[in-house]
């Protein structure tokens with residue numbers, strides 16, 4: 326047992342924190358207001374190797390571990406939840422599936438430029454009628470000679486508007502028991518018939534790019550199917566397991582930001598002749614926030630550590646995602662409460678954390694779905 | 706180019722400083738590379754990338770400084786040297802540090818040595834110039850621009866807001882002022898590579914120095930925090946009276962004139 330970060334992990338934490346404090350935090354309120362996706366920041370993050378942390382050097386990555394990656398997500402999320410979401414989605418959803426399941430050729434063609442930060446990728450699973458029930462995908466891909474012809478619709482796909490390609494899940498046939506076979510197919514965003522619209526008006530994570538996809542007779546070469554064409558369902562389950570660690574880390578980062586603001590404000594705000602941090606009712610809130618954030622962070626690190634060790638981590642990733650997002654929501658809510666009326670005003674920057682945090686309880690599996698995953702792991 | 710950077714690990718002075726038992730309490734404080742030394746590191750990297758050569762970053766301190774040395778390596782320095790004096794030296798001052806560094810550097814044939822203009826903790830700005838004096842080489846402090854061509858350097862130096870242009874020959878020691886450059890962040894590949902770069906640890910013994918040779922020349926008598934800022938005074942009445950009262954107060958109360 327060793328709870329200390331390695332020197333590299335500590336250096337990554339320091340570097341990302343400094344980067345995020347200088348290049349992201351000062352603009353977060355503006356990006357939220359304008360729903361602006363900071364392309365230029367992603368370019369800089371790419372140059373620093375942040376978009377390739379968990380991938381080996383041979384694929385353009387930095388050869389770091391999942392813990393380092395989780396640390397980076399936390400620090401970026403502490404500065405801006407929306408930027409944090411797009412960062413986490415770029416690595417966990419855009420790039421990771423190709424690293425895990427892609428052929429060598431696919432890795433060279435699609436993963437390397439993403440890991441180097443030259444391009445972004447997205448992952449399109451959710452559809453208007455297939456959310457938690459992602460197996461209910463209606464998008465279809467039919468083989469026509471050497472090409473798949475894809476038709477369907479996807480919604481709320483992160484980063485698609487800035488992506489070079491989207492990994493799209495689609496039904497490609499039926500197995501012997503009559504169940505749908507789902508495949509994941511790499512679709513270049515400039516393919517004819519592929520329409521991407523990014524004009525959702527979101528409650529939070531507004532600096533993140535979120536898009537609707539319409540595929541009308543989109544043709545891609547057969548070799549764009551990601552790895553084994555019959556394993557699409559398993560592939561996205563594994564991808565989401567990994568993604569949940571990053572959403573949990575993001576929740577920790579957002580909660581940490583809210584907590585720091587609340588603590589500082591509590592010390593400065595004077596009522597009844599003393600700073601409100603002297604009131605036990607406020608102290609108890611701060612104590613709970615600090616404790617739950619640290620517990621969540623420890624669970625994130627444990628899930629990441631299990632993944633790095635090649636051990637099963639499905640249950641722990643769900644623990645981390647579920648606890649971090651729910652505890653984080655409580656923390657953001659209390660941070661506003663501690664600020665009183667000021668907290669309700671945008672100017673103080675705490676209400677944004679609550680709006681950003683709400684997505685953590687929904688994306689990459691709702692809290693209800695996390696409980697289902699955990700229960701299934703328990704053998705129920 | 707044989708380049709050396711003198712680097713100090715300092716606590717982050719943006720944090721609240723606590724004095725306990727006559728000493729600055731370092732517990733729980735954040736430690737960083739002295740910001741002026743970051744400019745020195747960045748400049749060294751730029752010079753090396755342009756003219757070739759090798760950068761060695763040197764610090765005098767204890768084991769904890771390894772983190773800051775690794776960060777310098779992650780930014781792009783080639784080698785690091787930690788001169789660990791924890792077990793040998795009890796009281797040290799700028800003379801101690803300069804003497805140790807000069808002793809280390811004397812047979813290294815440095816072409817260029819870069820240091821920070823001051824360290825933000827002690828703020829004396831002495832170590833750089835002292836090292837140059839001991840080595841018998843030229844030095845220029847508070848530089849904001851450095852161009853090296855052959856054996857000659859053209860330097861812009863900040864003199865209290867004005868600029869002075871200086872030409873000087875190598876070998877040379879310079880101290881970096883804010884504005885010299887924009888230090889880079891250590892990149893992820895840089896951080897991963899840093900662990901494979903050489904980091905040597907030396908002690909006084911390795912430099913043939915005894916504790917007496919580096920004994921501090923100064924003594925710290927007392928450490929105290931600046932007095933707490935008191936609430937300001939707002940003068941009233943017509944302007945002429947206010948001016949009169951102000952002058953009186955400056956004489957009798959503030960005693961500055």
Ligand SMILES: Cc1cc2nc3c(=O)[nH]c(=O)nc-3n(C[C@H](O)[C@H](O)[C@H](O)COP(=O)(O)OP(=O)(O)OC[C@H]3O[C@@H](n4cnc5c(N)ncnc54)[C@H](O)[C@@H]3O)c2cc1C
Pocket residue numbers: 414418447448449450451455456457458480481482483484527530535684687688689690691692693694697
């Ligand atoms: C900002 C944003 C970004 C997103 N990014 C992406 C992306 O990049 N790629 C992608 O593929 N998707 C993305 N999504 C979609 C997201 O993953 C889904 O919204 C999520 O999985 C939930 O699906 P749904 O919204 O259809 O809700 P539903 O599945 O319709 O759920 C509605 C409610 O019913 C509950 N529920 C559903 N099934 C059960 C059950 N069996 N038992 C108990 N309760 C149940 C849910 O928990 C929820 O409370 C994004 C969403 C948002 C808002």
